[in-house]
Amino acid sequence: MAENFDKHSLKNGMVVLGEPMESVGSVAFGFMLPAGAALLPEGCCGASNVILDWIFRGAGDKTSRQLSDALDGLGIHRAGGVGSSRIVIGGALEASNLAQGLDLYADIILKPSLEQEQFELARQLAIDGAHSLDDEPRQKVILKLREQFYPSPLGRSTVGEIDELKILTAEKTKQIIENKFSLSDTIFSVAGKYDFESICRQMEDLFATSNHSETKDEKQEMRDDGQTRNKYLHIDNDGAQVHIGLMTETVKPTDEDYYNARVAVEVLSGGMSARLFTEVREKRGLCYAVDARYHSLKEAAGVMCYAGTTPEKAQETLDVIIGEFKRLCEGISEAEIERAKVGLKSASILQSESSSSRAGAIGSDYYVLGRVRSLDEIKNRIEQTTVDSVLGFLQNNKFKDLTVVTIGPRQVTVK
Amino acid sequence: MEFKKKTLSNGLDLIGEVNKASKSAAVGFFVKTGSRDETKQINGVSHFLEHMLFKGTDKLSVFEVNEAFDKTGAEFNAGTSWENTVYYAAVLPEYLEEVTNLWIELMRPALRDEDFNLEKNVIKEEIAMYRDTPSFDVIDKCQSLYFGEHPCGNSVLGSEESIDGLTAEQMREYFTNRYAPNNIVFACAGNFDWEQTCSLVESPCNQWQSQQVERKLSEAPGGRKKKRIEKANLVREHICLMSAAPSAQDEARFAASLLSVIVGDSVGSRFYWELVDKALAEVAVTHLSPMDGVGVFYNRICCSKENVSTVLGIVEDIFQSLSKNGITEDELRKAKNKILSKLVLDNELPMGRLNSLGSNWIYSRQYRTIEDDISAIRAVTIDDVHSIIGRYNPGEFTQFSIGPAKTS
Numbered sequence: 001m002a003e004n005f006d007k008h009s010l011k012n013g014m015v016v017l018g019e020p021m022e023s024v025g026s027v028a029f030g031f032m033l034p035a036g037a038a039l040l041p042e043g044c045c046g047a048s049n050v051i052l053d054w055i056f057r058g059a060g061d062k063t064s065r066q067l068s069d070a071l072d073g074l075g076i077h078r079a080g081g082v083g084s085s086r087i088v089i090g091g092a093l094e095a096s097n098l099a100q101g102l103d104l105y106a107d108i109i110l111k112p113s114l115e116q117e118q119f120e121l122a123r124q125l126a127i128d129g130a131h132s133l134d135d136e137p138r139q140k141v142i143l144k145l146r147e148q149f150y151p152s153p154l155g156r157s158t159v160g161e162i163d164e165l166k167i168l169t170a171e172k173t174k175q176i177i178e179n180k181f182s183l184s185d186t187i188f189s190v191a192g193k194y195d196f197e198s199i200c201r202q203m204e205d206l207f208a209t210s211n212h213s214e215t216k217d218e219k220q221e222m223r224d225d226g227q228t229r230n231k232y233l234h235i236d237n238d239g240a241q242v243h244i245g246l247m248t249e250t251v252k253p254t255d256e257d258y259y260n261a262r263v264a265v266e267v268l269s270g271g272m273s274a275r276l277f278t279e280v281r282e283k284r285g286l287c288y289a290v291d292a293r294y295h296s297l298k299e300a301a302g303v304m305c306y307a308g309t310t311p312e313k314a315q316e317t318l319d320v321i322i323g324e325f326k327r328l329c330e331g332i333s334e335a336e337i338e339r340a341k342v343g344l345k346s347a348s349i350l351q352s353e354s355s356s357s358r359a360g361a362i363g364s365d366y367y368v369l370g371r372v373r374s375l376d377e378i379k380n381r382i383e384q385t386t387v388d389s390v391l392g393f394l395q396n397n398k399f400k401d402l403t404v405v406t407i408g409p410r411q412v413t414v415k
Numbered sequence: 416m417e418f419k420k421k422t423l424s425n426g427l428d429l430i431g432e433v434n435k436a437s438k439s440a441a442v443g444f445f446v447k448t449g450s451r452d453e454t455k456q457i458n459g460v461s462h463f464l465e466h467m468l469f470k471g472t473d474k475l476s477v478f479e480v481n482e483a484f485d486k487t488g489a490e491f492n493a494g495t496s497w498e499n500t501v502y503y504a505a506v507l508p509e510y511l512e513e514v515t516n517l518w519i520e521l522m523r524p525a526l527r528d529e530d531f532n533l534e535k536n537v538i539k540e541e542i543a544m545y546r547d548t549p550s551f552d553v554i555d556k557c558q559s560l561y562f563g564e565h566p567c568g569n570s571v572l573g574s575e576e577s578i579d580g581l582t583a584e585q586m587r588e589y590f591t592n593r594y595a596p597n598n599i600v601f602a603c604a605g606n607f608d609w610e611q612t613c614s615l616v617e618s619p620c621n622q623w624q625s626q627q628v629e630r631k632l633s634e635a636p637g638g639r640k641k642k643r644i645e646k647a648n649l650v651r652e653h654i655c656l657m658s659a660a661p662s663a664q665d666e667a668r669f670a671a672s673l674l675s676v677i678v679g680d681s682v683g684s685r686f687y688w689e690l691v692d693k694a695l696a697e698v699a700v701t702h703l704s705p706m707d708g709v710g711v712f713y714n715r716i717c718c719s720k721e722n723v724s725t726v727l728g729i730v731e732d733i734f735q736s737l738s739k740n741g742i743t744e745d746e747l748r749k750a751k752n753k754i755l756s757k758l759v760l761d762n763e764l765p766m767g768r769l770n771s772l773g774s775n776w777i778y779s780r781q782y783r784t785i786e787d788d789i790s791a792i793r794a795v796t797i798d799d800v801h802s803i804i805g806r807y808n809p810g811e812f813t814q815f816s817i818g819p820a821k822t823s
Contacts, residue, residue, distance in 0.1 A: 019530070022436075023437070023763075025763075026756075026759055026760050026763060032767060034620055041750065045576060063687070064692070068682060068683045069683065069745075069749065071682075071683070072682070072683045072749040072752060072753060073748070073749055075752035075755060075756030076756070077753075077756055077757055077760055078682060092756070092760050093756055094755075094756050094759060121692065121693060122694075124694035125694045125697055128651075128696075128697040128718075128719065129697055131650055131651060132650070132651045132697055132698075132717055133812070134649075134650045135549050135650060135651050135653070136548065137547055138544075138547070138548065138705075167517065177722075236645055237648050239546070239547040239548040239648055240542070240544070240547050241543045241546075241547050243547070246470035259736065270482065272469070272480075272484060272485065273478065273481035273482040273484070273485040274485070276476065281537060282477055283480070284533075285533045285534065285536030285540075286535050286536070286540070287540055288538075288540040288541035289538070289544060298437070308540070308543075309540060310539075310540060310543050313540075318737035338486070339482065339485040339486055342487065342488035343485060343488050344488075345488060345511075346487075346488025346489065346490070346506070346507055347488070347490065349438060349439070349492055350505055350507070352735075352761070354763065354764060355763070356760075373810075415767040
């Protein structure tokens with residue numbers, strides 16, 4: 001079991017992390033660039049998506065098409081996306097092609113062509129993506145929930161605001177790239193089959209010579225005036241279901257009680273025997289989809305719940321869910337805690353077999369905690385939780401002050 | 416990797432691929448039944464039955480089943496398609512025996528009336544949820560239009576009406592006929608002991624009664640059909656184009672999978688450069704769906720209503736150019752790289768191997784290693800892809816669209 005991690009800091013400050021995996025022939029990698037939605041200047045919501053598209057439309061000496069062909073030629077299974085704080089770009093590929101892949105990604109990060117004509121297309125696609133969210137209420141309700149729950153700008157939409165995208169210019173976006181693509185604040189992670197020394201040598205060569213400026217990160221002010229929280233937002237939509245999103249605050253990954261919180265959420269919604277599935281679906285047949293999960297950013301965390309149900313059952317569904325959230329601190333059985341612990345531990349081990357999920361996990365651990373947790377540490381900390389520790393945590397950190405968003409043909413009352 | 420196989424006297428096939436280097440194992444029952452094996456009267460029963468398997472046995476209540484699964488920490492689920500119902504779990508080796516025993520028990524469910532009546536609500540909620548997911552709904556509806564009266568046109572979920580009309584008795588009868596051991600494959604992949612696993616399965620599963628089971632295979636009608644429905648709450652046009660393709664048993668499926676990547680991979684394909692790169696459509700992808708005795712390519716497009724005619728014109732041009740000029744060596748090379756790297760990644764996990772193991776067996780009673788699939792992809796020539804284009808003519812498609820009101 002791979003429990004040893006590699007770590008190296010490049011001269012420019014970029015941290016290179018690695019987790020070797022013996023039994024795979026692939027390697028997965030990712031660059032976490034500090035240009036996520038919450039770090040954007042006011043009025044540019046959605047610019048991260050435009051950037052994510054635009055930087056792939058030609059880089060170094062390659063046109064958009066040549067670059068895409070080169071990536072395809074290496075068989076890179078591309079992955080990436082926009083998060084609250086970071087844009088992630090990377091992918092997974094056959095291990096022997098990694099070096100060539102990194103050459104291309106260095107160009108994409110350091111020397112994107114950023115042509116005006118290509119900007120218009122990237123922006124149009126971002127606008128279209130934001131429009132098409134209206135047709136996917138299940139996704140939209142979660143985005144709106146994050147917006148309502150997290151203090152601004154942390155909860156800012158990772159898809160973007162159409163009005164702000166429409167007035168976004170190439171110049172402004174270029175400026176964001178220049179200010180935000182700070183290498184000293186970038187984390188590179190790799191997992192699978194690789195030679196760490198040669199990766200570090202190559203990364204030093206590729207990135208050290210760059211004159212990319214140090215971070216010009218104007219710190220975004222967080223506005224947590226309590227105005228945005230504890231509110232109920234309804235968006236009318238003449239669909240078949242009412243899509244319910246619900247979120248309540250809990251401790252961050254850095255908190256002493258983090259594992260108690262994770263086990264508590266697992267009792268609520270870890271498996272089919274967990275509280276929500278049992279009460280909402282098995283006993284009452286109210287929903288097909290109902291689940292709650294732990295959701296965190298570096299700065300804040302919550303328990304995020306989704307349920308979709310036909311309009312006449314929406315109120316009862318919400319009432320039962322809120323009842324379960326509130327009831328959790330009143331008592332949990334030994335058997336429930338045991339199942340929750342096994343579920344969490346198994347999930348960590350099962351995910352550890354995939355190079356892509358490991359590359360993502362070590363990168364985000366480092367970003368949030370400043371270090372990478374070993375599988376053993378995670379297992380031990382889960383193991384240490386008890387009925388008393390979880391209940392003690394819940395009594396001091398009650399699931400209250402709910403933020404609720406619904407999309408559908410009928411409103412609900414949050415009692 | 417070591418392949419193992421055994422057939423019980425009642426026809427149940429047990430297959431396994433042992434990989435001691437894995438940290439986990441995956442186990443599953445593959446039942447050769449789905450919505451194409453239903454009549455119109457009982458449409459949706461296969462999928463509903465999949466839900467009902469979790470409701471317990473004569474000895475276990477639904478709550479006991481859920482607890483038993485969660486005790487093992489397994490990542491488990493089930494899925495129903497037009498022609499297969501698959502029950503699977505990925506689990507740490509120390510819990511494999513428990514999970515395997517549980518699946519074996521559940522494969523002979525109680526199918527109680529009260530559970531059936533309550534679960535009907537959940538099924539109807541699932542139908543409603545997919546009605547609110549046009550990207551899924553459009554494929555389902557296009558498949559029904561493409562196949563017409565052919566049983567592959569049956570919706571997997573059924574309709575609210577067919578589910579309302581369904582009785583527990585009809586489900587029990589369907590179960591007896593379709594969940595016969597000679598219509599099921601038991602498969603296991605990853606880190607497990609073959610002999611030990613066989614000993615768990617053999618004695619209880621040998622009690623299962625075999626049945627006369629069949630599936631009538633026939634040609635799909637397909638053709639240039641076209642339909643559009645409007646939904647006032649939608650803002651984008653969701654389009655599905657479906658055309659004929661090789662079946663799951665046909666060796667030509669490898670060449671067809673390359674063609675689908677060349678035409679409509681999410682990046683670097685013809686659709687990508689002509690539609691997505693130019694911001695005419697935000698989604699334009701092609702998939703190959705090889706099935707039992709038939710197969711389809713389906714293309715899914717999402718764009719603004721203003722762009723629909725431009726987009727469809729370009730799609731016609733792409734297909735015409737394919738018929739006229741074929742593909743290039745360079746396109747073929749890139750498509751091979753993409754498929755090969757995906758093959759390797761998918762097969763690194765026991766769950767990925769289980770899928771491949773089970774489906775190859777259910778369609779062809781054939782064991783294929785990853786290397787077999789890699790060789791098959793590598794061996795495809797440009798002529799092979801051209802013969803797919805000539806034989807199936809992907810430009811001859813059935814078109815289904817769901818979009819906003821045209822007048823608004």
